[in-house]
Amino acid sequence: MMELIPLSAVLMMLAITLTMGSLAWKATYRHRHSQCYLLDYVCYKPSDDRKMTTDMAVSVLERNKQFGVAELRYLFRLYSRAGVGEQTYIPSCVFAGRENFRNHQDGVDEMDAFFKDAIAGLFAKTGFSPRDVDVLLVNVNVFCPEPCLSSRIVQHYGMREDIAAYNVSGMGCSATLVCLGIAQNVMRARAPRPVLALVVSSEALSPGWYCGKDRSMMLGFALFRCGGAAALLTNNPALCGRAKMKLRHIVRATVAANDDAYSAILQREDADNIAGFSINKTLPKAAVRAFATNLKRLVPRILPARELIRLTTDLIRQKMLRRERVKINVNLKTGVDHFCLHSGGVAVIEAVKKNFGLDEVDVEPSRMTLHRWGNTSASSVWYVLSYMEGKGRLKRGDRVLMVTFGSGFKCNSCMWDVMGDIADKGAWEECIDEYPVESTANVSLDKYGWINDADHDDSSFF
Template sequence: MELLPLLTVLLLALAVAILARMAIARRRCSRCYLLDYVCHKPCDERKVTTEMAGNLIERNKRLGLPDYRFLLRVIVRSGIGEETYCPRNILEQREDSPTHQDALNEMDAFFGEAISELFAKSGFGPQDVDVLVVNVCMFSPAPSLASRIVRRYGMREDVAAYNLTGMGCSAGLIAVDLARNALRTRTRALALVVSSESIAPNWYSGTDKSMMLANCLFRCGGSAVLLTNDPALRGRAKMELRCLVRANIAANDDAHACALQREDTEGRVGISLSKALPKAAVRAFAVNLKRLAPRILPVAELARFTARLLSRRLLSHLYASKKADGPKVNFKTGVDHFCLHPGGTAVIEAVKQSLGLNDDDVEPARMTLHRWGNTSASSLWYVLSYMEAKGRLTVGDRVLMVTFGSGFKCNSCVWEVTGDMVDKGAWADCIDAYPPESMANPYMDKFGWINDVEGDNLVI
C-alpha cells in the first residue's frame, strides 16, 4: 500500500513532463521561418520605357491637351525608371481590348518562372507543400489561380489552398499572416505564398484623372515565398517572423474611398486614387504603430516616450503658444532596416516623415520604385531583395516591413535575420548601378516645364 502514493506521484510527474514537452514542441511549431523567396523578373522584351509610356498615352484619342499634360506630369514625377515591365497585350497595342487569355498568360509566365526558380533554389518540391496561399487582387478566374498552380505543379491532394482577391497592395503580409495561421494547425509543415497583380485586363482607357494614375504607377512583377514552422529547418532559414500587425480603417468613409475600383461617367472601369490617399495612409499607419511599438521597442524607449508625452500634457500651458511637434517614438531603437512599400513617392515620403527616417533608410523603397515600379502586393519582397543584394542584412538584424492597400489598410511585420543573406536575386544584373548618380526622368528635360503648370495635386 505504501507504493501506491509513490506510484501516483511518479505518474503525475511523468504526465506533467509529457505535457510540458508537448507545450514546448507546440510553441516551437508555432514559429514561422522564411526559408527562401524569389522576385519575378519578366523577360527583357516586356520592358517599358518612359518613351513607350508616352506613346501609349498618345494612343488614347479621348485625351485632350490638359489630360495629356497631366499624365506627362505624372510620368516626370513618378520616380519610375526605364526598365519596368508591362504585359504583352499593351506592347501589342491591345490595351483597350484585353482578353481573358491575356490575363491567364500573364499569370502563367510568372508562375512558370518564379515558383520553379524557388523550388530549384530551396531544394523543396511541389509535393512538399502543405499550404498554398495565392494573392492577386484584380483577377479572380474560375478555377482559381491557386487551383491553377496546384494543377500545373501536381501538388498533393491534401494541400490546403487559399486564394485571396481584392485585398490591394497590402495583401503581401495578409497572405503571410494567413499562411502562418494555417501552419499553426499543422506540425512541421511547409507553406508557399505567391503574390502578384494582373495588369493585362486592367488598363484604364478613360479620361478621369484620378483613374489615370494607376496606369502610370503599376507594373508587372510578383514574388514566391517559402515559409515553414519546422524547428528542424531553422538552420536553413533566412529569417524568423517576430510579429505581424494588421490595421484596417475602412469604417472611415474617406479612407474607404481613397483607392476604389469604380466606373467613370462613361462606364469605363478603373482604380480611382484620390487626393485623400496619403492622409489615409498616415492615419492607418498611426493605428498600426500603436499596436506594433510595444511589441518591438525596448522598455527604455517606451519609458522615454511615455515620460515626454506625460510631461507635455502636464505642462500643456507652456506648449500652447508653440507649434513644436509632439514627442516621437524612435523606431531605430528596435529596428535595423526599414522595408517600406514603394507605392509612390508621396507614400514613401509620408512614411519617412512619420518615422523620422533619413534618405538611407528609404533608399531601398525608392530604388525599387525606380527599377520595378509598383508591383502591388509583391513590392515588399523586391525591397527586401535590394537590401540583401547590397549585403546590408546580417544575422541578428531586425527588418520592419510596412505596406499599405485599399480598404484602407496598413500591415506591418518584423523579421529577424537568422541566416546568411547574400543572394542578389532579381537585382543581380543591375545592383551595382544602384543608387544611380541621377534619378532624373528622361522626360524631365523635354517636359520639365509642365511641373510649373497649375493643376491637381498628385498622390504619387
C-alpha cells in the same frame, strides 16, 4: 501500513512530476513547431521585351484617341514625377496595341508567365518539389478567374490532392502579409506536424488597365507595373538552419471606417463607364493614419523596455500638462534595424519618412525599388527585401520591419529576425551595382519639353 505511506507519496509525487514534465515537453515541442521560417523567395523578372521606357509610354498615350493635349500633358507630368525609371514592365497586350481591347485571356497569360517563371525558380532554388507543399496561398487583387488562380497553380505543377489552397483577392497592395498571417495560423493549428507553405503574390495589370481620361484614375499608368514574388515558409525546426529569416510578429490594421481613408483608392467607373482605380490625394494621409494605428499595437512588441518607459513617461507628462493634443515621438530605430516599406509611390514614401522620423537610408530600398520595378502591388515588399539582401545589408540577428499599405485603407506589418548573413542578389543581380541612383527624376522626358508649357499644374500628388 505506516511504512507504505511514504512510498505512496513518493509514487504520487513521481507521477505528478512526470505528468508536468510531459506537459512542459509537449508545450515546448509544440512551440518549436509553431514558429514560421522563411526558407527563401524569388522575385519575378519579366522578359526584356516588356520594358516600359519613356518613349514607349509616350507612344501608348499618343495612340489613345480619347486624349487631347491637356490629357497628354497631364499624364506626361505625372510620369516625370512618379520616381519610376526606364526598366519597369507592362503587360504584353499593351505592346501589342490592344490596351483598349484587352480580354480575359490577357490576364491569364500575364499570370501564367509569372507562375511558370517565379514558382519554378523557387523550387529549383530550394530543392523542394511541388508535391512537398502542404499549403498554397495566392494573392492577386483584381483578377479572380474561375477556376481560381490557386487551382491553376495546383493543376500546372501537379500538386497533391490534400493541399490546402487559398485564393485571396480584393485586399490591395497589403495582401502579402494577409497571406503570411494565414500561413502562420495554419502552422500553429497543425503543430507539431511540419508544414511547408508556398505564398504567391502578384497583380494582373491587364484587366485593370485604364484608358479613360478621369485624372484621378490616370495615376495608375504612372505607377503600377508587372511583377510578382513566390516565397516558401515552414514551421519545421529541422529546416531552421536553412532559413533566411524567422517571423516574429504580424499586426494588421484598417481605418476603413474613416470615409477619406476608405475612398483613398477606389475601383469605379468614370463618366464614360470605363472601369479603373481612382487614387485620391488623401492617400498619403490615409497611409500615415493607418501606419500610426498599426504601430499602437506593434510598438509594445518590438521596442526595448527603455524606449517603452520613455514613451510612457512622456505620455504621462503631457497628460499632466493637460495638453489637448498629445503627440508621442516614437523612435522606431531602437527596435528595428531595417525598414522594408511598400514602394507605393513617392508621396507615400515621403509621408512615412517625415511622420515617423526615418532617414533617407531607411527609405532608400523602397525608393530604389519604385524606380527599378515600379509599384508591383502586393509583391513590392519582396523586391525591397531583395534590394537589402543584394546590397549585403542583412546580417545575422538583424530585425526587419516589413510594412505594406493597401486599399481600404489598410496597413499590415510584420517583424522578421535574420537568421544569418544573406546576400543573394536575386532579380537585382544585373543592376544592383547601379543603385542607389543619385536622382529618380526622369531625364528622358527632357525631349518632351512641351509638357512644361501649361500654366496650371494639378499633378501635385507626387
